[in-house]
Amino acid sequence: MSEHSLSYDTVICSLNRQRWDEPTNDTEATEAMAALEQGKVLFLPELAFSLSEEELSLLTPELVDPKRKNISFNAQNGKVQGVAQDDKLPAVQTLLQRHHQSAVQLVNSLLPGYQSAVHSPANTLRLHPVTTWRDSTSWRKDDTRLHVDAFPSRPNYGERILRIFTNINPQGENRCWRVGEPFPTLAQRFLPRLNKRFSPLSSWLQNRLGITKRYRSHYDHLMLQLHDAMKSDMDYQKNGPQVALELPPGSSWICFSDQTPHAAMSGQFMLEQTFLLPAAAMQNPDHAPLNVLQRLLQRPLI
Ligand SMILES: [Fe+2]
Secondary structure, three states, rough: OHHHHHOHHHEEEEEOOOOOOOOOOOOHHHHHHHHHHOEEEEEEEEOOOOOOHHHHHHOHHHHHOOOOOOEEOOOOOOOOOOOOOOHHHHHHHHHHHHHHHHHHHHHHOOHHOOOOEEEEEEEEOOOOOOOOHHOOOOOHHOOEEEOOOOOOOOOOOOEEEEEEEEOOOOOOOOOOOEEEEHHHHHHHHHHHOOOOOOOOOOOHHHHHHHOOOOOOHHHHHHHHHHHHHHHHOOHHHHOOOOOEEEOOOOOEEEEEOOOEEEEEEEOOOEEEEEEEHHHOOOOOHHHOOHHHHHHHHOOOOO
16 A cells, blocks of 8 residues: 555544634534544644743753653643753743643533543653654654554553644744554554464563553553554555644644554654543544454453
């Protein structure tokens, strides 16, 4: 298959919104959730996140602790991690708290079906150019390669990874993504190559040794392999079905990143909010990767 086998409309759904709390009618909300659940990127070209003069001065890679990839904020305990300069900590915390509140408003207004079910919020301030990881880390961490998200240390038992992104580049630079094929096609393509044998003992050991925060399920075992199989297949990276997206400053976009193959090709300065969502809270849980994989393998995976 080639790049031309996917059209722009099959991977993206655009919506005009300028405010994070803009009211949405039922039809529009249903369509927005349906698009996300089909694996599309929900693109909000006019939804900007405004920064004050002081906040704009935070946009420099030197602010990030060299041991970390990004600055992160846990809204549940108010903790910020990854700031290299202590005097900037209060401003970063205020920014990320405000960003988190905006993301909650967006879910409540645009994706109301998920409002009561989303949990474990974590948001990040990403200050490095995305190419930093392509050049300096292993292929597994290289997010310029098409992949679906799977967290090695945080098994999620099929819960959905809902991510909201906003380009805050002050110099007008787009963030460039590639987006890939629908999850059922992806799964059928890669499943034959994955090791479908699952060792409860090795999962127990990894948890016992602190490698994982909880016992890794069969589902998580497969999703991690899928992530790796995609990134290590250079023919798929080059010739697999994909569409390039240009995401300008002042725009936001949303996807289920455990489902939608994505790669960040270029860009710098972004805000990102992650929520977890139980698959049962979806309008159509059949689209969840857990249910797709269970249907294909005809066995329970958690
Ligand atoms: Fe990712």
